[in-house]
Amino acid sequence: MSQLERVAVAEVGRHEGRRVRVEGWLHRVRLLGELAFLVVQDYSGSVQAVWEKPNGGLSGSPLESAVSLVGVVRAEKRAPSGYEVVVEEFKVIAAADPNLPFEVAKPVVDAGLDLVLDHRPLSLRNTAVAAAFRVQATVGRVFRSFLESRGFTEVHTPKIVAAGAEGGAALFPVDYFGRRAYLAQSPQFYKQMLVGAGLERVFEVAAAYRAEEHDTSRHTNEFISLDLEMGFIASEEDVMRLEEEFLAALAAELERRHAADFVLLKAELPKLPGGAGTAAGTFPRLTMAQAHEVLKKEFGKASPSGNLAPEGERLLAQWALCEAGSDFVFITRWPAASRPPYAYRDPEKPELTKSFDLIFRGTEITTGGQRIHEAAALEASLASAGLDPADFAFYTEIFRYGMPPHGGLAIGLERLTAKLLGLGNIREATLFPRDRSRLVP
Amino acid sequence: MSQLERVAVAEVGRHEGRRVRVEGWLHRVRLLGELAFLVVQDYSGSVQAVWEKPNGGLSGSPLESAVSLVGVVRAEKRAPSGYEVVVEEFKVIAAADPNLPFEVAKPVVDAGLDLVLDHRPLSLRNTAVAAAFRVQATVGRVFRSFLESRGFTEVHTPKIVAAGAEGGAALFPVDYFGRRAYLAQSPQFYKQMLVGAGLERVFEVAAAYRAEEHDTSRHTNEFISLDLEMGFIASEEDVMRLEEEFLAALAAELERRHAADFVLLKAELPKLPGGAGTAAGTFPRLTMAQAHEVLKKEFGKASPSGNLAPEGERLLAQWALCEAGSDFVFITRWPAASRPPYAYRDPEKPELTKSFDLIFRGTEITTGGQRIHEAAALEASLASAGLDPADFAFYTEIFRYGMPPHGGLAIGLERLTAKLLGLGNIREATLFPRDRSRLVP
Numbered sequence: 032m033s034q035l036e037r038v039a040v041a042e043v044g045r046h047e048g049r050r051v052r053v054e055g056w057l058h059r060v061r062l063l064g065e066l067a068f069l070v071v072q073d074y075s076g077s078v079q080a081v082w083e084k085p086n087g088g089l090s091g092s093p094l095e096s097a098v099s100l101v102g103v104v105r106a107e108k109r110a111p112s113g114y115e116v117v118v119e120e121f122k123v124i125a126a127a128d129p130n131l132p133f134e135v136a137k138p139v140v141d142a143g144l145d146l147v148l149d150h151r152p153l154s155l156r157n158t159a160v161a162a163a164f165r166v167q168a169t170v171g172r173v174f175r176s177f178l179e180s181r182g183f184t185e186v187h188t189p190k191i192v193a194a195g196a197e198g199g200a201a202l203f204p205v206d207y208f209g210r211r212a213y214l215a216q217s218p219q220f221y222k223q224m225l226v227g228a229g230l231e232r233v234f235e236v237a238a239a240y241r242a243e244e245h246d247t248s249r250h251t252n253e254f255i256s257l258d259l260e261m262g263f264i265a266s267e268e269d270v271m272r273l274e275e276e277f278l279a280a281l282a283a284e285l286e287r288r289h290a291a292d293f294v295l296l297k298a299e300l301p302k303l304p305g306g307a308g309t310a311a312g313t314f315p316r317l318t319m320a321q322a323h324e325v326l327k328k329e330f331g332k333a334s335p336s337g338n339l340a341p342e343g344e345r346l347l348a349q350w351a352l353c354e355a356g357s358d359f360v361f362i363t364r365w366p367a368a369s370r371p372p373y374a375y376r377d378p379e380k381p382e383l384t385k386s387f388d389l390i391f392r393g394t395e396i397t398t399g400g401q402r403i404h405e406a407a408a409l410e411a412s413l414a415s416a417g418l419d420p421a422d423f424a425f426y427t428e429i430f431r432y433g434m435p436p437h438g439g440l441a442i443g444l445e446r447l448t449a450k451l452l453g454l455g456n457i458r459e460a461t462l463f464p465r466d467r468s469r470l471v472p
Numbered sequence: 473m474s475q476l477e478r479v480a481v482a483e484v485g486r487h488e489g490r491r492v493r494v495e496g497w498l499h500r501v502r503l504l505g506e507l508a509f510l511v512v513q514d515y516s517g518s519v520q521a522v523w524e525k526p527n528g529g530l531s532g533s534p535l536e537s538a539v540s541l542v543g544v545v546r547a548e549k550r551a552p553s554g555y556e557v558v559v560e561e562f563k564v565i566a567a568a569d570p571n572l573p574f575e576v577a578k579p580v581v582d583a584g585l586d587l588v589l590d591h592r593p594l595s596l597r598n599t600a601v602a603a604a605f606r607v608q609a610t611v612g613r614v615f616r617s618f619l620e621s622r623g624f625t626e627v628h629t630p631k632i633v634a635a636g637a638e639g640g641a642a643l644f645p646v647d648y649f650g651r652r653a654y655l656a657q658s659p660q661f662y663k664q665m666l667v668g669a670g671l672e673r674v675f676e677v678a679a680a681y682r683a684e685e686h687d688t689s690r691h692t693n694e695f696i697s698l699d700l701e702m703g704f705i706a707s708e709e710d711v712m713r714l715e716e717e718f719l720a721a722l723a724a725e726l727e728r729r730h731a732a733d734f735v736l737l738k739a740e741l742p743k744l745p746g747g748a749g750t751a752a753g754t755f756p757r758l759t760m761a762q763a764h765e766v767l768k769k770e771f772g773k774a775s776p777s778g779n780l781a782p783e784g785e786r787l788l789a790q791w792a793l794c795e796a797g798s799d800f801v802f803i804t805r806w807p808a809a810s811r812p813p814y815a816y817r818d819p820e821k822p823e824l825t826k827s828f829d830l831i832f833r834g835t836e837i838t839t840g841g842q843r844i845h846e847a848a849a850l851e852a853s854l855a856s857a858g859l860d861p862a863d864f865a866f867y868t869e870i871f872r873y874g875m876p877p878h879g880g881l882a883i884g885l886e887r888l889t890a891k892l893l894g895l896g897n898i899r900e901a902t903l904f905p906r907d908r909s910r911l912v913p
Contacts, residue, residue: 037704039623054704056670056874073704074623074672097704097876124704125845127874152870155669164671168626175613182480182515185609187696187885189904190631190679191644191655193911203632205655206645208685208908214632214646221904224913228596229497230605231515237678238631244649255628263478263495263514263538263565404566425913429593433497433568435538444628463630463662467649470634472665472866 035101041075044114046104053078053116054099054124056156057092059136069118070136071098072156079110082118089121093129094136095156098122138295144456151463151472162292163460167448169288171236173281174257174442181273183232183259188221190214190238194422201242203252214240217441219373220426222260223402226437227429234259236444244467248456249394249446253465257447260439267375267385267401270438271361274389274397275314278359279303285451298453301391304357314389315355317347318364325350338369345393363387365400372416373409375401375438385438396447399440406430476542482516485555487545494519494557495540495565497597498533500577510559511577512539513597520551523559530562534570535577536597539563579736585897592904592913603733604901608889610729612677614722615698615883622714624673624700629662631655631679635863642683644693655681658882660814661867663701664843667878668870675700677885685908689897690835690887694906698888701880708816708826708842711879712802715830715838716755719800720744726892739894742832745798755830756796758788759805766791779810786834804828806841813857814850816842816879826879837888840881847871 035052043051055073062068067082067089080100082088092098102116132149133142135156140147147154155161175185191205192215202213217239225233239256264270282301285293293300304312317325322339326332330346339347339362351360364383367376374384386400403409409427410420420427448460458464463472476493484492496514503509508523508530521541523529533539543557573590574583576597581588588595596602616626632646633656643654658680666674680697705711723742726734734741745753758766763780767773771787780788780803792801805824808817815825827841844850850868851861861868889901899905904913 054876055672072670074625074670095874097874099704124876125874128872131873150869152665152669153873155666155671156873161670164627165625167628171626172616172620175616179613184515184606185612186605186903187608187679189694189906191681191694191906191911204647206647207911208683210911212911224593225596225903228593229513229515229602230596231496238628240632242649253630253632263540428591428913431569432572432594432597433536433538433566435495435565462627462666465630465632470632470648470651470653472869 039075040071040073040078041112043078043104043116044112047106047114048104050101050103050119051116052099052101053080055097057094057096057098058156060089060094069100071100072158076112077158078112078114078116079107080116080118081107082121085118085121091126092121092123093127095127095131095153097124097127099124144458148458148464148469149472159295160459162289162295163448163452163454164462166285166289166292166452167444167460169284170281170444170448170451171255171257173284174236174277175234177277177280178232178234178259181232183234183261184230186222186225186230186233186235187237188215188218188225188235190240193425201244203240203242214242216241217256218258219371219441220423222258222439223373223437224426224429226260226262226439227432227434231262231435232259233261239441246467248458249449251445251457251461251464251466254446254457254461255444257442257444258439260437262435262437264401264436264438267363267387267399267438270399270401270440271314271316271363271387271389274399274440274442275312275359279312293452296452296454298451301451302352302356302358304355304359312357314357314359314361315351316361316363316387319362319366319383320364322347322362341394344390344395348390348393351390358392360390361387362390370400372412372418373402375403389440391447392450394446394450396450397440397442399438401436401438404430404434404436406434480516481512481514481519482553484519484545484557485553488547488555489545491542491544491560492557493540493542494521496538498535498537498539499597501530501535510541512541513599517553518599519553519555519557520548521557521559522548523562526559526562532567533562533564534568536568536572536594538565538568540565585899589899589905589910590913600736601900603730603736604889604893604895605903607726607730607733607893608885608901610725611722611885611889611892612696612698614725615677615718616675618718618721619673619675619700622673624675624702625671627663627666627671627674627676628678629656629659629666629676631681634866642685644681644683655683657682658697659699660812660882661864663699663880664814664878665867665870667701667703667880668873668875672703672876673700674702680882687908689899690890692886692898692902692905692907695887695898695902696885698883698885699880701878703876703878705842705877705879708804708828708840708879711840711842711881712755712757712804712828712830715840715881715883716753716800720753734893737893737895739892742892743793743797743799745796745800753798755800755802756792756798757802757804757828760803760807760824761805763788763803782835785831785836789831789834792831799833801831802828803831811841813853813859814843816844830881832888833891835887835891837891838881838883840879842877842879845871845875845877847875 038051055071059070069080101120102118107115377383389397445460479492496512500511510521542561543559548556818824830838886901
């Protein structure tokens with residue numbers, strides 16, 4: 032077989048009139064008289080190839096086999112990319128078992144989510160299934176590059192920890208050389224410590240663990256948390272403004288790079304109040320008190336408790352879309368009782384915190400806020416949450432050495448990806464989900 | 473106090489003649505008659521400020537307090553950045569406890585590593601201590617951006633797993649809803665599965681766990697692994713070539729962005745065979761058999777066993793530097809007995825594998841190679857390693873659906889950072905190390 036350098040299928044059009052080698056998976060075969068039309072997929076996309084008189088040369092190559100072919104590139108209007116490869120040589124690199132658990136080359140895989148997840152690698156050969164992970168990689172890339180452009184430093188904090196960061200969430204125990212340790216439910220303490228350490232603006236993209244036995248379409252027990260924390264803020268507004276600017280940058284990049292993925296999944300780009308492509312607009316903001324008013328006045332829903340139920344989040348999203356043309360709405364000034372002990376209290380109404388959630392299309396995708404920066408106040412708050420401040424000395428120590436006002440936020444990567452693409456279950460945006468019943472693959 | 477927008481200290485020079493607000497940590501104070509010279513540090517660097525007649529205004533602001541000051545920027549040749557701020561207003565945002573566990577504003581912190589790690593956040597206020605983590609963030613950024621430019625997709629694979637990937641390394645057990653699970657010692661299985669899934673070129677930057685009870689300067693029990701895996705390779709040479717190109721890109725970026733950090737740490741940029749700034753040169757390569765010959769012939773060291781001892785790695789690095797002017801040397805063709813079961817056998821000498829280590833300045837920083845891609849051969853290899861292939865069906869399944877020849881590598885981020893900067897202990901390049909004795913902070 033010719034020793035030509037391999038060309039990525041997305042680059043085939045640049046080689047019109049020349050002989051190229053293409054390698055990938057045999058995704059479709061259509062026979063038309065003495066012609067075989069093939070679709071070959073690789074990491075960069077897919078390309079049509081036409082084989083004149085294959086004479087049974089395809090008989091040992093079931094769909095999804097890994098193949099290599101050599102041929103000349105020609106322009107062909109009817110081919111999806113505008114080019115096709117006229118096959119001269121064809122070789123099977125690794126034949127696929129013809130009995131696939133489901134058909135891969137369909138617009139939508141005709142299999143339930145459990146079957147898809149049981150055969151996750153094969154499912155990703157489907158372009159629509161894989162689209163979520165191409166988009167997810169872009170979300171991570173924009174998060175990092177946006178923050179780097181603002182002077183943030185990427186950090187890596189330990190996931191094996193001695194104590195949990197949040198009050199409520201349950202922890203997974205780890206046997207650490209005979210000692211009991213836990214999997215970190217968030218990098219909260221560490222990212223605050225690193226603000227105080229003088230790095231001042233830090234971010235982390237890493238796994239977080241919640242041992243809660245929930246069984247919903249928007250929770251898993253291991254997920255990727257996009258975390259940031261920054262010092263010398265005037266208030267939580269600085270953090271919210273930063274998130275608006277990140278999401279505007281993300282929307283622009285999704286439009287630029289992933290328009291085809293959004294069409295494929297029949298999904299819509301996020302609606303920003305300023306409109307796409309413009310400078311970051313200001314998302315609508317409601318205090319919790321105002322949110323409850325809106326729910327009562329506009330939707331006739333009275334919810335006496337402090338928290339918003341999933342239904343409340345959906346209705347407030349509906350309100351924000353009508354009132355401000357925004358898929359996003361901030362809910363601010365949460366009651367201290369429903370926030371962790373490090374949340375900064377509103378000096379004028381100490382029962383409220385300077386914290387926020389961001390709701391996107393009816394689901395909370397971010398929790399953030401300003402944090403307590405005075406050591407004594409933090410220790411008192413830990414104690415009144417029933418925790419022993421001595422257990423948290425590793426965290427509070429730096430607060431005695433010049434801790435500035437600071438704040439930050441966390442975004443669940445899979446949940447954001449799912450909401451961006453209109454996927455009904457967070458597991459569709461998780462390569463290998465971990466939940467109560469799923470530990471394999 | 474003036475309501476001026478804060479300016480990052482690295483940007484002060486752009487505001488010559490204008491009034492600015494600067495916020496950060498009070499790093500140094502020098503009194504000269506009626507003048508106080510201050511050094512203020514923030515995330516972007518440090519700046520000199522001069523306060524005429526402070527009149528005791530500094531008495532409530534110990535070193536390392538968080539401060540805010542307003543003043544006019546003027547050119548000043550004797551200031552390290554060429555500019556200084558003439559203080560008009562000065563305010564302490566958060567006073568530091570004057571009893572620091574060690575002095576921060578020294579070229580080198582005068583404290584043992586354990587004390588430094590016990591007070592890790594404070595230690596990072598020292599510019600030299602923090603330099604390792606600025607450089608480390610760049611290593612991660614270049615790894616990602618280089619691979620993205622080659623069509624790689626970032627993935628996130630689970631760290632809670634049902635089975636370990638490597639033969640030898642011990643695993644940390646996790647109590648997963650009453651079932652026994654483990655912390656992943658590498659994303660090996662998952663990244664191979666994702667090659668077969670059609671993503672074809674994938675990378676991951678994530679924690680890896682080894683429960684080995686070692687106590688050395690080059691091991692910790694939780695570390696960040698830079699992993700990549702790629703399909704349709706001709707041999708492990710494709711992977712080695714990619715690593716050479718990554719390291720050349722990294723060296724160029726370190727020279728461009730971190731020259732000052734290297735000076736500060738008295739470290740040298742890596743020596744590449746092609747010379748810095750040129751296209752990626754080819755690193756010297758020795759098969760294991762050749763490596764043992766060199767050790768015997770050049771250094772009089774006979775080592776009958778298959779593996780290289782740390783001393784062997786050091787001597788081979790010395791050889792590569794003399795022979796090829798290279799800080800890097802590949803050792804290839806490892807015996808199958810010392811490699812995991814997924815290592816691809818040399819068809820001509822099946823007792824050897826198509827695998828490699830990369831030695832950098834005397835320490836192994838990478839293990840990689842081609843992997844077995846035939847399902848039957850992989851299952852046979854697992855079985856002959858004493859494992860039950862049925863336990864690994866989640867991994868081997870995709871090998872039946874068109875698995876191309878593939879390979880990849882893993883680089884330990886902290887170890888690479890430490891070797892780049894000449895740090896003697898990997899813990900100096902780990903924000904919060906986890907080892908047998910250290911679980912806090």
